[in-house]
Amino acid sequence: MDEIDRGIVRILAKDGRTPFTALARELHVSEATVRHRVTKFLDSGALRIVALSNPLTLGHQAVRLMIRCRDLTPQAVAKSLAGMPMINHVALCAGGQDIFLEGTCRDQAQLVQLMDDIRMLPGVSDVQVLLLLQLFKDYSWEGLSSAVGQAITEEGSAR
Incomplete structure (x- = not known):
């Protein structure tokens, strides 16, 4: 870039x-x-x-989930999660958790259903829930417009 x-x-x-x-x-x-x-x-x-909209201003429940996997690969579990309509972001991660999810539910009842659906998925062993209360900043490309990160050359290597 x-x-x-x-x-x-x-x-x-x-x-x-x-x-x-x-x-x-x-x-x-x-x-x-x-x-x-x-x-x-x-x-x-x-x-x-x-x-992009702020789901909280629309009265929706916004949730972030950290998932630990067992018996199946995180990639296999992530593919299953990606098919759920209330999930809008699925990423594999390194560290103490295997998968990071972002979801939006219209109300608390739908959030309970989402949590039940996730916990019943094969390969899911532990779910940590972060319920958003207020959103100050959402997706941004700020890091690409400043000195944050590395510049990439035409050949794809870092400079």
């Missing part, structure tokens, strides 16, 4: 509906350059333009 890519992501993170012409004007490049780079991001899966 170079400065133009970071600029595209920064602007789209604020408003994913920003026209390519406006992106090009703000970044001082051609519209074709913006279109090519956004298409490349989308095709590679590095970028997905979505609408």
Whole structure:
């Protein structure tokens, strides 16, 4: 990612509906350059333009779960969890837990059902629940726009 890519992501993170012409004007490049780079991001899966909402302001239950696996691989359990409609983020992790989940439920009854469904899944041995009470910041590409992390060269190696 170079400065133009970071600029595209920064602007789209604020408003994913920003026209390519406006992106090009703000970044001082051609519209074709913006279109090519956004298409490349989308095709590679590095970028997905979505609408994000704060589930708490809608009266929903937002939950984060840490899961420990037994008898099945974490990858097999994660694939099962990914198919659940209330789960919106599934990631394998290293450390004391095997899987990190984010979920949104319309109410407490649906949260209870989700927890029951997860606990009954083969391979799930322990579930830690974090119920969100207030959301101060959600998904952000801030780390890509500053000195956080490493810059990646065209060949894919860190500089």
